[in-house]
Structure formats: C-alpha cells, structure tokens
Amino acid sequence: xxxxxxxxxxxxxxxxxxxxxxxxxxxxxxxxxxxxxxxxxxxxxxxxxxxxxxxxxxxxxxxxxxxxxxxxxxxxxxxxxxxxxxxxxxxxxxxxxxxxxxxxxxxxxxxxx
Amino acid sequence: xxxxxxxxxxxxxxxxxxxxxxxxxxxxxxxxxxxxxxxxxxxxxxxxxxxxxxxxxxxxxxxxxxxxxxxxxxxxxxxxxxxxxxxxxxxxxxxxxxxxxxxxxxx
Numbered sequence: 311x312x313x314x315x316x317x318x319x320x321x322x323x324x325x326x327x328x329x330x331x332x333x334x335x336x337x338x339x340x341x342x343x344x345x346x347x348x349x350x351x352x353x354x355x356x357x358x359x360x361x362x363x364x365x366x367x368x369x370x371x372x373x374x375x376x377x378x379x380x381x382x383x384x385x386x387x388x389x390x391x392x393x394x395x396x397x398x399x400x401x402x403x404x405x406x407x408x409x410x411x412x413x414x415x416x417x418x419x420x421x422x423x
Numbered sequence: 424x425x426x427x428x429x430x431x432x433x434x435x436x437x438x439x440x441x442x443x444x445x446x447x448x449x450x451x452x453x454x455x456x457x458x459x460x461x462x463x464x465x466x467x468x469x470x471x472x473x474x475x476x477x478x479x480x481x482x483x484x485x486x487x488x489x490x491x492x493x494x495x496x497x498x499x500x501x502x503x504x505x506x507x508x509x510x511x512x513x514x515x516x517x518x519x520x521x522x523x524x525x526x527x528x529x530x
Binding site (some may be wrong): 341343345350351352353354355358360366368400402404411412413414415416417 | 429431457465466467468469472510516517518519520521522523
C-alpha cells in the first residue's frame with residue numbers, strides 16, 4: 311500500500327459547474343500525477359507535479375487546472391465541467407526518484423450531465 | 424504519431440499458450456520503460472520494469488530492442504488470471520502510457 315487515496319470515488323455533476331478532485335498521499339513523495347482514462351485512449355496525462363507549487367502540463371491539460379500547496383495533496387479542478395470531461399480520473403505518485411515506478415489511486419469516476 | 428503505441432487487441436489465447444505483445448516508441452533517446460497490468464475497472468499496477476539487457480520474472484519476460492524501437496512482453500504458460508490489459512509505459516518524468524493491449528485467456 312503506497313498510501314494514496316482519491317476523493318471522491320464517484321461524482322455526478324452538471325455541465326458548467328466547477329469540480330475539484332483530491333489526491334492525497336501519506337508520505338512525502340515528490341512526484342504526483344493526474345491522468346484520465348477513456349475507452350480507446352488509454353491513460354492520458356493531464357498535469358503532473360514535481361514538488362510543492364511545481365506543476366507542468368500533460369497531453370490533455372485544456373480545461374483543467376491543478377494545485378499543490380502542500381506535499382501530500384494534489385488537487386485537480388475542472389473550472390467549468392463539460393460532458394467531454396466525463397471519464398475515470400487516476401492519480402499516481404512516484405515512490406522515490408523520477409525513474410521509479412508509480413503507484414495509482416483507485417480512481418474517480420466522474421460523470422458530467 | 425503517439426509517443427508510445429500498442430496493438431489494442433484483443434488477443435484471445437487458450438490456457439497454456441505463449442503470447443507476446445509489442446510496444447513501439449518514437450523517441451530514440453528513450454531508455455527506460457515499464458509494463459503495467461490493469462484489470463477491468465481497477466487501477467494500473469506495475470508488472471515489471473524493462474531493462475536493456477532483458478528482464479525475466481517467472482512466466483513473464485520483457486525486452487527492449489533499441490535498434491527497432493520497441494519493447495516486448497512475453498507471457499508463457501498463460502493462466503486465466505492473466506486476462507487483463509497490459510500497458511506499456513515510457514519512463515520519463517511525465518510517464519507516458521500506451522493505449523494498452525487487451526489479453527483474454529480462455530479455458
């Protein structure tokens with residue numbers, strides 16, 4: 311158990327509303343990631359963080375923002391949710407340096423109606 | 424072109440069969456990869472790392488072919504429990520995933 315939890319696990323929201331997903335780790339791991347997974351696309355990187363207040367964009371960052379004000383929490387915000395953001399969102403952490411394996415949270419299933 | 428590409432499958436094989444998946448990558452400087460396994464509606468989990476010298480773990484063998492820019496995963500003596508999606512991952516600071524290859528092992 312790498313000590314990573316995502317919340318909420320399931321959410322249904324309406325188009326145009328803001329949504330924040332939380333990824334929490336119990337250790338002081340430096341790297342944290344947000345991915346989305348959709349049929350036919352695999353896991354696509356949204357944003358990642360390599361330290362407090364240090365973040366960078368991934369492949370599909372449009373419509374998403376992130377915040378990492380403390381080591382243990384990495385927040386993903388959909389400023390104005392759209393139906394195309396209906397997906398399963400996974401958070402991941404690297405346990406160790408930048409070349410070590412990643413552990414994933416259990417995922418958040420988000421439906422935008 | 425995607426940085427990491429995989430045949431989505433599905434690969435349908437009988438128990439006991441040997442099956443192999445390939446994953447091609449576009450960046451010739453890539454040196455480090457992983458294979459992850461993902462069960463339906465679950466999070467991905469590390470299966471094994473891929474070393475340039477090859478890596479074997481029980482029934483699983485992973486290899487890196489730099490000249491042709493692909494990595495492979497070989498599964499021997501397939502079990503029903505091997506049914507899953509296998510994800511190729513380019514190990515950079517961004518961790519780039521392939522779309523995955525679906526394996527279905529039948530009795």
